[in-house]
């Protein structure tokens with residue numbers, strides 16, 4: 573993806589200029605964006621019942637946009653709390669005055685698992701969940717129950733890492749920066765019948781109906797980010813699609829979890845049934861050992877392995893783009909480090 577982008581950066585094919593220099597209303601770009609959307613629909617099995625929107629403002633802006641569009645006055649929704657992002661999503665809805673509630677939470681045990689004991693509040697219009705939790709290394713194996721409502725998923729950190737059941741959801745959103753491309757574009761997949769009910773005073777840029785009616789070009793879209801997203805989608809298709817991506821990610825994750833489970837030297841943060849395929853979190857016995865581990869790994873060009881400050885320890889983020897061989901190198905290093913320091 574990066575090599576193709578580098579080649580296209582100055583001049584896109586026969587166009588004589590970069591996509592960044594073109595008008596976003598030019599025939600070329602409009603057609604190009606349509607092609608990206610078509611590929612994306614093929615990749616994820618998105619039917620015509622859904623809009624595919626390319627928005628700005630990151631996943632964080634969706635924390636407000638979702639309730640503003642989907643909840644009418646007096647309506648309520650459930651949020652399942654599995655980490656800081658779902659808490660932030662719920663608080664944003666509460667800040668806007670909506671009646672949203674936590675129907676389950678794993679906060680008491682440091683968000684080390686996915687709670688499966690949630691009871692959907694009768695009358696909840698939607699159930700919001702975060703499919704993967706980067707900080708704690710947890711993920712949902714299958715979507716939660718949504719009662720009589722529908723599911724809304726923040727899939728920012730595991731979108732397109734495996735097949736997803738779009739039809740089980742009313743709305744799926746994801747900031748691009750993990751598996752889709754550079755930050756700057758936010759993907760929203762929303763059922764068409766849910767769009768158009770936002771109150772008249774909703775800000776224009778937060779109204780899904782406006783973006784749907786204008787093919788995500790109500791104002792100037794982030795064409796370069798969308799273009800890069802298009803290359804990532806093409807790359808995943810070339811790898812064999814989401815089933816192949818799931819096998820690739822499962823193989824990588826298994827390598828590291830096998831090392832963690834092989835003895836007492838590494839202790840995984842996430843409970844085994846809630847483990848993420850994207851972020852593998854673990855602690856070593858002491859902070860001195862962890863510092864040594866990070867230093868030695870860094871010396872071997874294995875970077876960014878420090879865990880998030882709220883849980884400490886170590887974290888290997890092995891998104892789609894991380895090759896199997898890199899994870900193999902890390903797992904061999906982990907085995908060797910445990911042998912030398914265990």
Ligand SMILES: Cc1ncc(COP(=O)(O)O)c(C=O)c1O
Nearest residue numbers: 630631632657706726728729747
């Ligand atoms: C699950 C999840 N939701 C939301 C966010 C915040 O996304 P953004 O920075 O695009 O607002 C992140 C971080 O990337 C995330 O992992």
